[in-house]
Amino acid sequence: MEALLDKALNVSTIEEADKLLHEYHPHPTPLFHTALNLAKEAHAPQTRKSGEPYIVHPILVATITALVSNDESMIIAALLHDVVEDTDYVIEEIEEIFGEDVAHMVEGLTKIEDIREIELIPSSSNQKLISSAMTFRKMLISSIKDVRVLVVKLCDRLHNMTTLEALPLEKQQRIAEETMVVYAPIAHRLGISQIKNRLEDLSFSYIYPEAYEYIDTYMENNSQNLQIKLNTFVSTIKKLMKENGFAESDIEIFGRVKHYYSIYQKMQRKGVGIDEVLDLIAIRILVEEDLDCYKILGALHLNYRPIISRFKDYITLPKENGYSTIHTTLFNDDGIVEAQIRTFEMHNTAEFGVAAHWRYKDGRQAKQTVNLEWLEGLQYQNDSVEECYSLAKGDLFVDDISVFSPDGDIYTLPRESVVLDFAYTIHSDIGNKAVSALVNKRQKSLLTTLKNGDIIRIITDENAKVHCSWHDTVKTSKAKDGIRSACNYKIKACDKLAAVNILTQLTSSCKGVDAGEIEKILLQENAYKLTSNKVIYEEVSSKLFGVLSSFNMRCKRPKEFIKEHFRLISNRRISKIEFDYCCHPKMGDAIVGFVEQGSVVIHHKLCQEAYKKMKAKSPMVFVTWADTKSVRYQLIISLQNRQGILADLLVKLAKLDLNVLNIELGIKSSDSAEFCKLEVETKEDNRKKLEEKLSHKFKLIEMISLNDAYNK
Secondary structure, eight states: OHHHHHHHHTOOSHHHHHHHHHHHSOSOOHHHHHHHHHHHHHTTTOBOTTSSBTTHHHHHHHHHHHHHOOOHHHHHHHHTTTHHHHSSOOHHHHHHHHOHHHHHHHHHHHHSOOOOGGGOOOTTOTTHHHHHHHHHHHHHHHTSSOTHHHHHHHHHHHHHHTTGGGSOHHHHHHHHHHIIIIIHHHHHHTTOHHHHHHHHHHHHHHHSHHHHHHHHHHHHHTHHHHHHHHHHHHHHHHHHHHHTTOOGGGOEEEEEEOOHHHHHHHHHHHTOOGGGOSOSEEEEEEESSHHHHHHHHHHHHHHSEEOGGGOEETTTSOOTTOOOOEEEEEEETTEEEEEEEEEHHHHHHHHHGGGGGGOOTTOOOOSSOOOOHHHHHTOOOOSOHHHHHHHHHHHHSSOEEEEEOTTOOEEEEETTOBHHHHHHHHOHHHHHHEEEEEETTEEEOTTOBOOTTOBEEEEEOTTOOOOGGGGGTOOSHHHHHHHHHHHHHHHHHHHHHHHHHHHHHHTTTSTTOOHHHHHHHHTSTTGGGGGTOHHHHHHHHHHHHHHHHHTTOOOOOOEEEEETTEEEEESSOOOEEEEOTTTOOOTTSOEEEEEETTEEEEEETTOHHHHHHHHTTOOEEEEEESOTTOEEEEEEEEOOOOTTHHHHHHHHHHHTTOEEEEEEEEEEOTTOOEEEEEEEEESOOOHHHHHHHHHHHSEEEEEEESSHHHHO
16 A cells, blocks of 8 residues: 555646556456546546546545455446546446446546535635535445445545645644544444555654654654664565474565554553554564464464463454454563564465455455444434544444343444443343443443453343433443433423423312313423423413413412522422432533422432422422533543642632532553543533633543533
């Protein structure tokens, strides 16, 4: 891929592009020539920002596609991917000339409309998430029936990223950001590391140019030493393999320097400089058979001292994107080197992922399979593109772990997933009914964080209760969606019961009014929301009193008043506000109020005791928090391990007018960094403003609104 991209950078004419395409697709069919001529003719009047003929771009996209796939339909679709969108041709003409297969891909690529340069949103705008989410969802929708659409689109974006110089700086950064958060993760999920690594490095150079320059300068200054170290180690390993019975023709060994964005991520995760990154270089050892991988592993571990904590066997436990390789990190005389051991077949899948299925000219299928169930799982039905994108980030943009069911079935989950994520991955009913689990035969809670290789048995109960506060703890979209659906259903059920009880209490002094009449009024759309929405409450109560007046029934109209921290609407005298012993809602939680001997007893809306009272038709009253600006957040802050750090933290939080409700210290990550988890309450209703204040004072890792778990 690197060689092709280097050649493509020097291409500026149609003739040069044409020659390069035929170099990578040397045996074209007549249909290919028809497509090439049609694309040249259709794009003839057009030029790019750089001034070169526009047709050069589709030809080079087709060339990249030819490198990753021998499927000529994909190559033709790449040639024609902008024809329907940018010229007078329509999809029906494409289908008539090239058939349904090509037309389907071209139509899918056309639907993924790139945000035009004149419409690009500035990097600083709050709207950039929405535009990225829309692009992301269009990509998913267009690839439901044929994942080849995604592969060609990734090739298209890769070439676009190599030609950003012609655009203004702001647009370069905007396109690079979208590439980093939308395209690179999809390339990773499809297992196409050849594209994923280059998309990341190209995006990195525009998003963080100073960091990129820092790494590039270091690598340039140390390239000779690194190359000598690599060559020496490769030579030593070749000799060792020969001593262990491997013929030179049956094995291939080569070295590589890690790509820049991977180095940058290690520096950020561990808080170190580039000179402290242990494994800047790696070697790959390719063999014919799976068993040979383990023979080589044994030879390496017997001759070098391995770092066992960094050993990973993705052959026994392949990643969901089909990646299979043994990783081991070794000490040698000159330092530390990572060794990756895989078969030639595994190497093909690792480099080209799902596209490996179309790389063989004789029609063979790759042995390593790429699991595409994740793609089906990302077809979120929610109307909100921001929510779709937020859920997808949790599924796409993190490292994976592999865990097992008791029957030995393998499940891939995001790192830091909890038992409940596993339960919902099996089935939504299992997640909803889960009460605990056996993890490696030991009793564990549903919020226990899982590790690679764990064996989990879920224990269910028909009477299990889903806690809405779990929403921010789980990692997978299936679990988040399952919890939110269960909580929305529960809240709606509570609201319907409470609405009848509130109106029944309101009209209790009126003779002849029964619950049946009240329920008829509540059948109108959204009427049940009157329990916490003042406008709807007033509309419904006004309509109710109007109906009663028409029957000459006189009832005392309600009045709004504030008592302590609560806003109430009632036609009865309220002497005091009390809390029951069962739930203790915090400021901002969804609440309900029960009338008991002139007092109002406050419960959390999802309290089980409150639900029993609602079902028993206990008298209720409209109640909300008087100070609606109070918001709760969960903060995760990185802390240095030094004396007085906690006192310093609390003083700074107090100065920001944050009320600390809960604090958890001594949380350690896998790389030994220490963190503090806090639950705080604030009257600052501008989240972005608060986040900026916190970021100036602390190393803020994460900020989650705890109100969301109840409001969604």
